[in-house]
Structure formats: C-alpha cells, structure tokens
Amino acid sequence: MSGGAQVKSRWLPWHAAAVFCFLYLPIVTLIVYSFNGSGVGGFPPRNLTLDWYRMLFADDAIWTSVLNSVLVAAAAMAISLTFGIPAALALDRADFPGKVLFRRLVLLPLILPGIITGLSLLMLFRAADMKLSLLTIVLGHGTALISVATTEVFAGLQKLDRAQEEASLDLGANYWQTFWRVTIPNLRLSIIGAALLIFTLSMDEIAVSFFLIGRDNTLPLEIWGRLRRGITPEINAISSIIFAFSLVAIVTWYRLRARAEGNAEGGAELVEAPVQGD
Amino acid sequence: MFSRAYRAAITVPPLVWVAVFLLVPYALLFCYSFWSVSVSQTIVHSWTLDNYRDLFRVNVYLQTLFRSMWIAARVMVFSLLLGYPLAYYLSFHAGARKELFYQLVIIPLWVSYLVRAYAWKTILGSDGVLNTLLQYVHVTQHPLDFLLYSPFAVVLTLTHIYTPFAFLPIYASLEHIPRNLVEASHDLGASPFQTFWRVILPLSIPGVLAGATFAFVLSLGDFLAPLLLGGPSGIMISNIVVSLFGAAYNWPLGAAISLCMLLLVLALIYLSESLEKKWSFR
Structure with a gap:
C-alpha cells in the first residue's frame, strides 16, 4: 500500500459500510424472520419460535x-466438467476451423439472460x-455451465508448466496417462473450484429450469410455486439452512485454495485472450 | 508437442456437444421467429415476417422493450455507483481487511437469487418490514404503497443482485494497476484527485465496461423480479416472452422477441469489447 498518493476521502468508508448494509439487509431480514412467530413482515419481530423449522x-x-x-446439480456438474475440461484444453492447445465461434458459443450462456x-x-x-423432466433440466444446466468449467480450467491452464507434460511424454507415458497423471492433477484446484461453482449455480438456477421443468x-421452482400462492416463513427457514451450508462450502473452498496458492484470478484470462490474440 | 489424435480427442466431444445443445437451439430460435401459429394452435412451418411486423407495430412490445432497457440502464448506473467506490476503497484503502471485505461482497451471491428477491418483497410490502417499521417509529401513519409492485422495487432488487457483479471486474482491474504508476503520478506532483482522474480511472475502464455489461444485460433479460415485485407497471420484455411461451401460446412471436433480445445483447457485448480494446493499455 503506497498510501497518501490516492484520493482518500472520509466518505469512502461510509459508502462501503452503506453498500454492505444494502447487500446484507435482505439476508439478515430473511434469517431473522425465519424465527418470527407471527409470520413474514411486521416490525418488530415477535414471538420467536422454531415452529417454521419444525414445519x-x-x-x-x-x-x-x-x-x-x-x-440435478451433481449430474450437471458431471456433464459440464466432462465437456468443459476438454473444451478448455482445445482452446488452449488445438487449432481448428471455427475456433473463435466455438469459444464465443461456449461462453455465451455466461452472459446471456437465462430465458x-x-x-x-x-x-x-x-x-x-x-x-x-429432470433429465432435460440436467442437460440444460450441464450445457449452460460448461462455460464455467471452461473459464476456470482455461485460467488454470495458463499457469500450467507444459514442460511437465512434455517430460511425461518423453519418459514414455502415452497421452492418456499424461492426461490423468500430469495434466489433471496440476489442474485440480481449478477443477474443484469449477465443480463447486457449477454445483451451487445449478442448485440456484431458475430461469433455464423454468422452461425445462417436467413434473x-x-x-x-418449488419455492417459486409457493411464492405465487402466498408467502410463509418456511421459505425463510429453508433459505437460511441453505445459506448456512453455502457458507461452510465457501469457507472450506477458500481454506483449500489459500493453502495451495496465493491468488487466482478466476476466468478473466479467457475473456481477455482475444484482445491480445487476434 | 501434441499429436493429432490428442488434439482430436480434446476437440471433437465438446464441439459436438456445443453444436447439438447450443448451436442447434439458437438456430431453432431463429427459424421459429419466422414461423407462425395456425388457428388450431399448431406451428405453421412456412416462412413469414409477420412476427417482426407485429413486434414493431404493436405498441406494447416496443414500449415494454424500452421500459426494460430503462430499468436495466438504471440498474447498471446504480450498480456502478455502489460498486466502483467500494472496489476503489477495497483496493486502495482497506489495508489488512481487504480480503475479508472482498469475501463479504461475494457471500450474498451464494444466497439464491430468487430468495433475495423474495426477501425484498417481505421488506417492501404494505405490511412488510419497512412499512411496519416506519409506522412503529411514527414516521408515517399509512403504509407507503409505491414501495412494492412498482418499477422502483424491480430496480432496487436488481441493483442489489447485480452490484457484486459490477464490483468484481472493477475490483480485478483496480488490483491490476501497478502501484508504482500511482506513486509516480504522486511524485510528479499530481494531486490525489488528478491521480485518480488521469491514472486510476482510465486504467480501470475495462473493468467498468465488463461490470456495466453484466449488470445491464442480465437485468434486461430478467423476468422473475418483475413477476414477484414489479406489478403491472413493472412488467419487462421477458415477462411477455414467458407468457407467449405459456398461456398465450405464440412461440414464433416469442422467438422473434427473444431473437431481438439476443441480437441486442450480442451488439452490447461487441460494443463493450471494442471499447475495452480501445481502453486497454498494453
């Protein structure tokens, strides 16, 4: 931190505090009212109870x-990784007609509205x-989330030392062995990161599922159906539980990542690559 | 160093999958937009421009599209106004708490989008948290009813959802600025404000563009927040598409509107990328 050389005004920390309040207000409300005996809304919360959780x-x-x-999330994760990892490898080290179009297509669901x-x-x-049915949702999520697997793994590939793969090939391993014993282990952080991200994104996905839902x-979608019928703190309760689970997942993931390396930039590289390339 | 077989093995499977599940569906979307629906509600597979004519002739479609763009534009501006100073503060002034604050911005993303929209509904409703709070402290006697079921509620909720999306690329671009550039500017006699205006801001433009594109495009296509919180005056273009694909049963017209949306999105991405190229110093 060089300090002193930049704009430093007194309102910046206050602005930051205000943004955090704005970001956390609905989450705190959600959790508090999951314990509220007299239902959602109404200030102050009263008759604290665990009834909604019991229900x-x-x-x-x-x-x-x-x-x-x-x-669905587990199956979508399998599909996205199965096709997303080779897609990242292909973008990194193969040339084929339509490569630019392919890259754009793969990444499109990341920015395109889910609808x-x-x-x-x-x-x-x-x-x-x-x-x-659930199968169509799996195919939808799996396809849309290939983008996540590809960006994460592509970013990992940029830091990968190709000499290791070369050495493995020189020492007599075939491509298959090299892939499983050198390439994949070196990419494991990116792959685990992608898998976690895909899992959570799929768990939360609604716009694509909305159109592909069967019985x-x-x-x-269950929550959505209930919201249309009227709101109950049961929804607060299930959301609070899932939030708690996600928190545990994030903390675990960051511990893991921090232990392995200092910082990773996520997927910025793949999106910026064409700026340098073509 | 990679053999032909290896390159084929990594290329062909994803290529096939993407062709079947992304390229073909987009092509179908394109085709549908030129088909029509018969009186007996079957799809007529003959080419026509009727859907596009309707789109430009029936006022409600264009009006709704413009309203959606206006909502998306406000969301974009507010997300940047919230996200940029926050990113700047974190990157340059948060010191040791930087990493913690960064995580604090990310964590809300792990609460379901739908659930956060619902939470705003419970806050803004006429017997919701905010209104009962205001009455509790005697600021108002009657609930304020403009809070929910209005474009205001949609803009507020979408801003809440997309502020972290705007923040992330801006923060990444600020973190990439070599700190010695900032010091050099200072040493050469620039005031802190000049340093920000002439050095930091221009170098962070690519991040701003990426964040702005995310916020605008994703809120433009949103249909759940308007359904939950928008009321009749907060209807957005995707709500029309949803109804055309549901009860109204006019897939071709729905496809035409979606295709326009898709083209608009692609144009925006293209625009933002070319501006980004212009602004990236390498």
Missing part, C-alpha cells in the same frame, strides 16, 4: 425438491420429441 422438516415436498436439486438459453433448449427438446420440481 419445514415435516414438509416432504420441499425435501423431495431439495433431493431433486442435488441430483434465452432456456427457451431455445425447450425448442430443441420439443423438436426431438423429448418429454420434459418434478427443483428447489428454486
């Missing part, structure tokens, strides 16, 4: 949807006469 634990529909969401991805896939499944609900 939640007896609510089978919610837990079925949680299970569905976990299954467009969702309904164009709906058209595909309808053209293929596929019944909408079985994922958790966000």
Whole structure:
C-alpha cells in the first residue's frame, strides 16, 4: 500500500459500510424472520419460535425438491466438467476451423439472460420429441455451465508448466496417462473450484429450469410455486439452512485454495485472450 | 508437442456437444421467429415476417422493450455507483481487511437469487418490514404503497443482485494497476484527485465496461423480479416472452422477441469489447 498518493476521502468508508448494509439487509431480514412467530413482515419481530423449522422438516415436498436439486446439480456438474475440461484444453492447445465461434458459443450462456438459453433448449427438446423432466433440466444446466468449467480450467491452464507434460511424454507415458497423471492433477484446484461453482449455480438456477421443468420440481421452482400462492416463513427457514451450508462450502473452498496458492484470478484470462490474440 | 489424435480427442466431444445443445437451439430460435401459429394452435412451418411486423407495430412490445432497457440502464448506473467506490476503497484503502471485505461482497451471491428477491418483497410490502417499521417509529401513519409492485422495487432488487457483479471486474482491474504508476503520478506532483482522474480511472475502464455489461444485460433479460415485485407497471420484455411461451401460446412471436433480445445483447457485448480494446493499455 503506497498510501497518501490516492484520493482518500472520509466518505469512502461510509459508502462501503452503506453498500454492505444494502447487500446484507435482505439476508439478515430473511434469517431473522425465519424465527418470527407471527409470520413474514411486521416490525418488530415477535414471538420467536422454531415452529417454521419444525414445519419445514415435516414438509416432504420441499425435501423431495431439495433431493431433486442435488441430483440435478451433481449430474450437471458431471456433464459440464466432462465437456468443459476438454473444451478448455482445445482452446488452449488445438487449432481448428471455427475456433473463435466455438469459444464465443461456449461462453455465451455466461452472459446471456437465462430465458434465452432456456427457451431455445425447450425448442430443441420439443423438436426431438423429448418429454420434459429432470433429465432435460440436467442437460440444460450441464450445457449452460460448461462455460464455467471452461473459464476456470482455461485460467488454470495458463499457469500450467507444459514442460511437465512434455517430460511425461518423453519418459514414455502415452497421452492418456499424461492426461490423468500430469495434466489433471496440476489442474485440480481449478477443477474443484469449477465443480463447486457449477454445483451451487445449478442448485440456484431458475430461469433455464423454468422452461425445462417436467413434473418434478427443483428447489428454486418449488419455492417459486409457493411464492405465487402466498408467502410463509418456511421459505425463510429453508433459505437460511441453505445459506448456512453455502457458507461452510465457501469457507472450506477458500481454506483449500489459500493453502495451495496465493491468488487466482478466476476466468478473466479467457475473456481477455482475444484482445491480445487476434 | 501434441499429436493429432490428442488434439482430436480434446476437440471433437465438446464441439459436438456445443453444436447439438447450443448451436442447434439458437438456430431453432431463429427459424421459429419466422414461423407462425395456425388457428388450431399448431406451428405453421412456412416462412413469414409477420412476427417482426407485429413486434414493431404493436405498441406494447416496443414500449415494454424500452421500459426494460430503462430499468436495466438504471440498474447498471446504480450498480456502478455502489460498486466502483467500494472496489476503489477495497483496493486502495482497506489495508489488512481487504480480503475479508472482498469475501463479504461475494457471500450474498451464494444466497439464491430468487430468495433475495423474495426477501425484498417481505421488506417492501404494505405490511412488510419497512412499512411496519416506519409506522412503529411514527414516521408515517399509512403504509407507503409505491414501495412494492412498482418499477422502483424491480430496480432496487436488481441493483442489489447485480452490484457484486459490477464490483468484481472493477475490483480485478483496480488490483491490476501497478502501484508504482500511482506513486509516480504522486511524485510528479499530481494531486490525489488528478491521480485518480488521469491514472486510476482510465486504467480501470475495462473493468467498468465488463461490470456495466453484466449488470445491464442480465437485468434486461430478467423476468422473475418483475413477476414477484414489479406489478403491472413493472412488467419487462421477458415477462411477455414467458407468457407467449405459456398461456398465450405464440412461440414464433416469442422467438422473434427473444431473437431481438439476443441480437441486442450480442451488439452490447461487441460494443463493450471494442471499447475495452480501445481502453486497454498494453
């Protein structure tokens, strides 16, 4: 920190504090009112109770949807990694016709509003006469989230020392062995990071699922259905629980990452690559 | 060093998958936008420009599109106004607490988007937290009803959701600024304000552009916040698309509107990328 050389005004910390209040106000409200006996809203909160949590634990529909969401997220993660890792490798070390288009297509769902991805896939499944179900949601999430796997792994590849792979090949390992024993272990941080990110994004995804839903609900769609019927603190309760789980996941992940390396920049490199390249 | 077979093995599977699940669907979207629906509600596969004509002739579509862009523009500006000074503060003045503050910006992203929108609903409603608080402390006698079911509520909620998205690239670009440039500017006699205006701000423009694009594009296509909090005056273009794909059953018109949205988004990405190129000093 060089200090003193930059604009330093007294309002900056206050602005930061205000932004944090703004960011956390709904989250704090959400958690506080999950314990509020007289329902959502109404100030001050009164009759603190665990009833909503009790009700939640007896609510089978919610837990079925949680299970569905976990299954979808796990399957989507498998698809995104299976295709996202080779896609990153291909962008890094292969030349083929349409590479620029391919890169753009892969990354597009990252920035495109979910509704467009969702309904164009709906058209595909309808053209293929596929019944909408959790499977169609898996395919949707898996496809949209390849972008995340690709950006994360591509960023990891930029830091990878190719000499290691070269050495492995020179020492007689074939490509398959080199891939599993050198490339993948070296990329493991990026891959774990991508996997966690994909899992959470899929758990939370609603715009794509909204169009691809069959009879079985994922958790966000179950919540959505209930919100349309009227609001109950049960939704606060399940959201608070999931928030707690996410917090544990983030802390674990950062511990892991901090232990392995100082800082990683996420996916900025892949997006910036064309600026230097073409 | 990589053999042909290796390169084929890493290229072909993702290429095929992306072709089937991204390229074909976008192509279908394109085709649908030129088809039509018959009276008996089946898709007529003959080419027509009717959907595009409707889109430009029926006022409600264009009006809603402009309203969505206006909402998205406000969200973008507010996210930048909240995100930029925060990123600047973190990058240059937060000292040892930098890492902690950074995590604090990220954590809200882990609370479901839908749940955060819902939380705002419970805050802004007529018997919601804010209104009952205001009555509790006797600021107002009657609940303020402009808070919920209005474009205001949509802008507020989307700003809340996209501020971290605007913050992240700005913070990354500020962190990339070599600190000796800032010191040099100071040593050469520039005031702190001049240093900010002439050195820091120009170097952070690529981050600002990326953040602005994220905030604008993602809020432009949002349909859940308007459904939950917008009321009739807060309807956005994606809500029309949703109804055309649902109850109204006019996929071709819905596809035409989506395609326009898609083109608009691509144009914005292109614009932001070329501006970014212009502003990146290498």
